[in-house]
Amino acid sequence: MSGAPGHILIAGGGVAGWTFALAVARALRPLGVQISVADPGGADESLGAHALALSTLPGVRDHHHALGLDDLDAMRAARGSFKLGEIYTGWTPGDAAILPFGETGADIGPVRFHQQLMRLGAHAGDLDLAAFSLAGEAARLGRFAPPSPDPASFLSTLDYGLHLETEGYGQYLRTAALKAGAQPIDGRVASAERGGDGRLTAAVMEDGRKLPADLFVDATGERAALISGVLGAPWESWAAPGLDRIAAVITEDNAPPLALTRNEAMSAGWRRDAPLYGAAAAQLIFSSRDMDDAAAIRQLGGTASVSAFNPGRRAAPWSANCLAIGAAACLPDPLSCAEQHLAASAALRFLKLVPHSDGGVVEAREYNRVFEAETGSARDFAALCYLTQTRQDKTWKTARRADPSPELARHMALYKARGRIPRSEDGIYDEAMWAAAFIAMRVQPRDHDPLANGLAEAALRQRCEQIRHLAASTARRLPEHAAMLAQVHGARL
Amino acid sequence: MGSPGKQVSRVVIVGGGTAGWMAASALSHGLKGAGVAIELIESEAIGTVGVGESTLPHIRYFNQSLGIDEAGFLKETKATIKLGIEFRNWARKGDSYIHPFGDYGHPGDPVDFHHSWLRLGGAAALGPIDDYSLPIRMARRERFARPSSDMDSLLSTYSYAYQFDAALYARFLRGFSEARGVTRTEGRVVDVALDGESGFVTAVTLENGKRIEGDLFVDCSGFRGLIIEQALKAGYEDWSHWLPCDRAIALPSASTAELPPYTRATAQDAGWCWRIPLQHRVGNGHVYASAFMDDARAEDLLMQALENTALAQPNRLRFLAGKRRQQWSRNCVAIGLASGFLEPLESTSIHLIQVALGYLLDFFPTGAWDPADAAEFNRSMSMEYERVRDFLILHYHATERRDTPFWGYCRTMDIPDSLTWKMELFRERGVPTSYEYGVFLPPSWVAVYIGQRILPRRFDPLAGAIPEAAARARFARLKAEIDALADTLPHHGEAIGMTRPSVTATA
């Protein structure tokens, strides 16, 4: 039979499951496709048990737009705050560096901004890239404003992502998906039955109910009930050597939130703090050889939960008529900020490749090809930090004892040679973000782009100073981040 | 000389064809102020390949980035506008379709246009997909206007390129380069000196004994690959089993009363003929596979295809599809025909020159000659070449022709896996592969797939979201809108400020 699959069953709700349900319901309900979500309720496990909050890239706003969602509604539902970038402390002993979103400085023809700075003698060891960025300066001063749509305005150079509490965000997505026509089913998918051709025929619920469908979406998180449990698709692990545990907690916190996600390296691991509105989310990724779970819980606060940390991905998340999304497909390291991105891009990519009910082979191959490139960039972005940090603790010496992927090796070789970022296809991060990450990790190129030598030094220096001044003076005039948040949230504090 | 630590301060370009002068222009512009001296050596006695007149839209960005004014350029190179390529007789004798530099349908259609067209029954029900593309209609009606930036307008659905006189373009760029300090040396290179230890090129010597030293050598010497192959032995990856055409005869003819804003590629028994209308003449040529056709027959076919009097003696060329294994080796970067050859069916050679120059500027060597730079350049160029290669193979392989052994070979030959996958995806589900880098975007693939009669078995189910009657009415409206709009646009000649070509004889 031809035509869209008559029934798409999504196993598991959560952010991954409901994002997918929303996307397909909007596009396929008009065709009469039935979309059901077997949601056991309770904690959101679709992105991994430790993902209590999401710290996104700026692309989240495009995703919301594509899904007919509103950023501010999402923030209100999920104690959201604005995110202007990341800050890394201690990855080089004693150091702190901001990786700002949006534009930093301005390229001159083919000469990238960081090459201009290096031409002027800047050294990666103490280069403060954020000083040339409106987002960076605003974050430092605790200020925020949405970017201007006028490209001629300096205010258009700022860009931002969001901090969202996973649970509230999942509820928000659920409401939108139900409104778009997705059907909720109570209960947890435990397994599935397979036909002779290897395709799944029905999901089997914990209570024994059987739910037949044409296409099965595995959003069961690390449990991967279908893609792993039934189809046995293997897991490719990306864990940095030794960093094998993760603790996570959300605590009430009324301090004015920083518009940055903070990554602090410590002796036996590192801690990630994502500020929310009236709350704070924290994760601790650590080595069980150098710290025990109890110590980790003490660090984060009493209610923290601890679990095994095994980032990685499935080789073929779309196999037969089963498509794995969220942590069932890929569990990125938190450093890559990719959880929300991968959840949304999976749904949007699927919409370009909706199979016919008896098809899916070529669609799956294309889907998996892009998935591989996309998740590869997430893997490499995090690995860059582990491999280039220069801490002397045992945990950290061990963590850098790994080989980069061939793509990351290529990135690193080119950057170390002359600060260049190669093009990479279907990756999540743009060139400027890669450059900012190398600089935040204090990787010093041996040389700069020779094209930068064509710029007159005095004029260039003046131009860079002007940008720095503009960033600082403009940021000072922006509203307080806390005030903006209070306004968004209707001053619930 | 390539000793580490020293900045690259002398660039020597060997060759003054289209590649050499494009390189001189791009480098003199991009390296302005960086203290790099550029010298170009060319030999009038050897001359250039003398063909290469049809381009892709990207050349406009090349010209723009150099600050070249379009009106002056059109005049000096006797250029015409190109909205696409018409392919005749490719899938079947009697077929004709245009691969436009643009898209079908309205801008911003939620589902890709061809899915909606297929859903309503395709050509049988709605007529050829060509009827729903403004640039194709403009091409057929010899009309042209510059595209609009209003993304709601049909006038935003296309781009355009040029057809120009290659010798005049090289002369034009020579003027540009010399004005930016490039020095030109006439003479034939007879020797390439390599450093005994590093194998780097240290100097080239001319026939008159003059020795020219450099840090970076850009080999634009044409097919011979004077430095990259003859001196550095980069090696050649032979793709002729996929692209068996290995000869060409080129022959200009007088203009006719027509001035089509497109290039035509008419399939023959063992290859194809091009027709490229310029302001002052028409470029013609026959590209063929010597294993399947002898030279005399090839020339006969070309003569038959001419629409007007020949203006010169035939120019006979030989080549081999493929590319250098290393296009950047040691301190030598090969660009243009020296770097490889993909036949001109989709006018990609000049574009690949432009792309190579972009990458060279992106990875312009430091005195350290870090191998990572050359590796990245080679990797990027291989990808560009392979993607063009696959697109070209598609034209030959996706055919139903059985009338000659050549077409039988092409139809049944093994093709690269990368192309097999792309074709399967389209054949099964109508999805053109999209990639971020590489020249041809999904609409180009769709045009050629459908033009070559690869019709997907399945279309996008989302195309079914609009009720059928409403969708049908939309198609009718769209076709009428395109037809009406095309007829309001200026004639091609008028649009480029040209008085009608003087017609010296009738066809």
Ligand SMILES: Cc1cc2nc3c(=O)[nH]c(=O)nc-3n(C[C@H](O)[C@H](O)[C@H](O)COP(=O)(O)OP(=O)(O)OC[C@H]3O[C@@H](n4cnc5c(N)ncnc54)[C@H](O)[C@@H]3O)c2cc1C
């Ligand atoms: C049949 C055919 C049709 C084509 N059609 C198109 C088309 O429609 N569109 C397109 O984009 N491309 C086309 N091309 C390709 C296009 O012609 C070339 O890419 C373009 O002309 C660049 O050539 P080149 O400068 O690399 O080489 P050439 O034009 O061969 O130039 C080589 C230069 O090197 C010099 N030289 C060589 N040896 C020495 C020496 N020993 N000493 C000193 N100087 C030396 C020569 O004097 C000359 O100046 C076509 C090619 C062919 C064969």
